[in-house]
Amino acid sequence: MKLGFVGTGALSSAIVSGLKSLPDEATPVVVSPRNEEIAAELATRYRDVRIAADNQAVLDQCDTVMLAVRPQIARDVLKELRFREDHHVVSLIATVSREEIAALVAPATHVTKALPMPMISRLQGATIICPPDRAVASFFGRLGEVIEVEDQNEFDALTVVTATYASYFKLLDTIHSWVRDQGVSSDKARAYISSIYKALANAPDTAPEADFMHLAQDYATRGGVNEQVVRELTERKLFDVLAESLDRVHRRIAGQQA
Numbered sequence: 001m002k003l004g005f006v007g008t009g010a011l012s013s014a015i016v017s018g019l020k021s022l023p024d025e026a027t028p029v030v031v032s033p034r035n036e037e038i039a040a041e042l043a044t045r046y047r048d049v050r051i052a053a054d055n056q057a058v059l060d061q062c063d064t065v066m067l068a069v070r071p072q073i074a075r076d077v078l079k080e081l082r083f084r085e086d087h088h089v090v091s092l093i094a095t096v097s098r099e100e101i102a103a104l105v106a107p108a109t110h111v112t113k114a115l116p117m118p119m120i121s122r123l124q125g126a127t128i129i130c131p132p133d134r135a136v137a138s139f140f141g142r143l144g145e146v147i148e149v150e151d152q153n154e155f156d157a158l159t160v161v162t163a164t165y166a167s168y169f170k171l172l173d174t175i176h177s178w179v180r181d182q183g184v185s186s187d188k189a190r191a192y193i194s195s196i197y198k199a200l201a202n203a204p205d206t207a208p209e210a211d212f213m214h215l216a217q218d219y220a221t222r223g224g225v226n227e228q229v230v231r232e233l234t235e236r237k238l239f240d241v242l243a244e245s246l247d248r249v250h251r252r253i254a255g256q257q258a
């Protein structure tokens with residue numbers, strides 16, 4: 001594989017860093033010159049990474065091209081480029097549909113959507129791939145987990161999960177602030193919360209047969225403090241409010257693809 005990136009920003013940098021952290025990794029990578037600083041840093045750090053003169057030069061030097069520009073400029077950028085029939089185009093642009101990308105990159109016909117996350121730089125997290133594709137699954141499978149889906153609806157629904165990261169940290173921050181208000185040092189509170197939540201994040205792997213509700217019930221001992229908090233939050237419809245928010249994000253994501 002000769003791999004190219006059009007758009008050298010946070011996500012491209014994370015993918016290249018993850019890839020090049022693998023032992024005996026020698027895939028030639030060519031990146032577009034923007035962002036200048038990130039491209040220069042990658043080319044300095046990894047000997048197999050080169051900076052192309054422009055976006056077209058990326059295409060001319062690769063067989064697999066990852067599109068990683070922001071959605072707002074994607075159409076204008078792609079319209080200027082001459083793709084080849086044999087290019088495999090992997091679009092990382094979250095909110096532009098595969099069909100629209102396919103129309104913009106003709107005569108290339110092999111077009112796949114992929115949604116990696118920045119934690120891929122540390123070989124963590126999962127990449128959603130649509131439609132299933134052996135080469136793309138094998139590439140991202142070396143950098144973390146892979147979830148392949150058949151259609152855009154599944155892709156969009158899974159994409160909604162990525163809208164909940166900030167709320168997760170807001171939850172931890174609320175707990176952290178409360179503990180600090182009781183006179184515990186910030187460092188100790190942070191260390192304890194981080195350690196406990198890291199262990200909780202492993203629970204689905206250690207009990208793969210249990211769904212999330214089972215895990216919730218396992219921790220909510222009758223009459224115990226976990227049961228109290230989950231009951232109080234449920235009574236105040238906190239989880240319903242979350243589900244409604246996910247609905248709205250879903251409509252927004254699906255609307256952008258239309």
Ligand SMILES: NC(=O)c1ccc[n+]([C@@H]2O[C@H](COP(=O)([O-])OP(=O)(O)OC[C@H]3O[C@@H](n4cnc5c(N)ncnc54)[C@H](OP(=O)(O)O)[C@@H]3O)[C@@H](O)[C@H]2O)c1
Nearest residue numbers: 007008009010011012034035068069070071092093094118
């Ligand atoms: N970051 C994430 O968590 C994430 C996750 C999933 C999917 N995505 C998708 O991945 C894509 C890239 O996201 P990102 O976070 O990497 O964004 P980003 O950091 O803003 O990177 C985009 C890069 O494109 C460059 N660029 C601007 N105009 C260009 C042009 N005409 N030709 C080539 N490159 C150009 C920008 O360079 P300058 O800095 O010089 O303007 C910037 O470095 C987006 O479509 C996003 O939806 C991102």
